[in-house]
Amino acid sequence: MHYSWDWLIFFKPSVTGEGLYGMMLLRGLLWTVALSLLAWTLALGIGLIAGVARTLPNRAVRYLSTVYIHCFRNTPLLVQLFLWYFVVPELLPLEWGNALKQMNPTANQFLTVLVGLTLYTAAKAAEQVRAGIESVPRSQKQAAMALGLGTTAAYRHVVLPQALRIVIPPLTSDFLNVFKNSAVALTIGLMELTGQTRQLSEFSAHPFEAFIAATFIYMAITYGVIVLMRRIERRVRVPGLLGAA
Template sequence: MSAFDASLLISGPYHDMLVKGLSLSFTLLGITLVLSLPLGLLIALLRLSPLAPLRALAWTYVEAIRNVPLLAHMLFWYFGAPELLPESTREWLYGQNFEAIAAVFALTLYTAAYMSEDMRSGIRAVPRVQFEAGRALGLGFLSAMRLVVLPQALRVTVPPLVSQTLNLWKNTSIATVIGTAELMYQAAKVETATFRSFEPFVFATVAYLSLSLLITVLGVWYQRSYPARAI
């Protein structure tokens, strides 16, 4: 047996399995990011709402989500939540790639809770006089936030959001525990089928590292070019 079998990663059915897993990991990242950003912003605005019940509701959500491990969220949405549904509906869900759907639910709710706190910190970094000036001009709470505060808070919020995106990308690997056929799941299947651990996990490591570096570079580029675009 050779020390390294490159053909395992370049062509053949095992290569296709790894690429398919990588594609699903990308899909989980993209869908979750698209859903968690607006949800996180909504939660952040609720945390800053002048209405105490809305602030309490948002606080409860953030604390309840952040203080439970992501693994528990994954297992709940895949095994626990369907138990509340009728048996026919549950069987239908399990026949519709429910593993990926449950992973998206868990990742979205989990990531949004963290992003909301980053967004709230960015909004609070903007001097309150800016918000008050918007209200003095006749803008409502949401309009003042959208037109005055959020554009200023965006640059402050980008670095922590990039960090959360990196965490999200790595957290997609936890979906393997519920049978989601993402990259780590497929790498483990290749390892089981070939009795070779090095090649599939090198592929997974390089994939995670490469996209993480790309996300970091894009975040730095955006932050540096933001003032020029704003002008």
């Protein structure tokens, strides 16, 4: 059976009346980029707090952060997403649950994926931050304390500036995972890039063109992120630290 390639399909109007097929991909890409950037920004903040908490002398704080990290790291993202979308609204007070169910469906789906993806990614980022902090020689923190700096000041001015530079490469990998993991949004109905690609392939009967285009879009964005983060890594590298090499 011979397949007829038609790359002009992206400039043809959709049978659903949603505009050109190419615009469907563009809308999906915008959802993916917005979701990934916002989730990673929030995850970095939460992961920084949780990662620092795992290295503090307070046992209760360490225990709470450890429980959070292990719970979210050791369960599949898809399971967590289904819990946030289907189970959590039923466990909330009636008014809150009804408010979630009556939200605009797209907004509800976006917020659900944002929460799930943020907390899942933050748990991984926290482990990277912890590893970065522990790679900084302990003598530096002790010297800072000896100079009169408290724990907060020692972390802020001595430990974290070095640790965050060290963990840039693994954090870059985590960001790429956020971008790729955003495809799970399709499972609860959010039409991000993968979802729009599947719709395009079904409506246009041109699956090869649709998925090849989506593949190149994913590759182009991930490569751009890698190039950008490598430049940042070179600019902030701490001379002499193995982790930054």
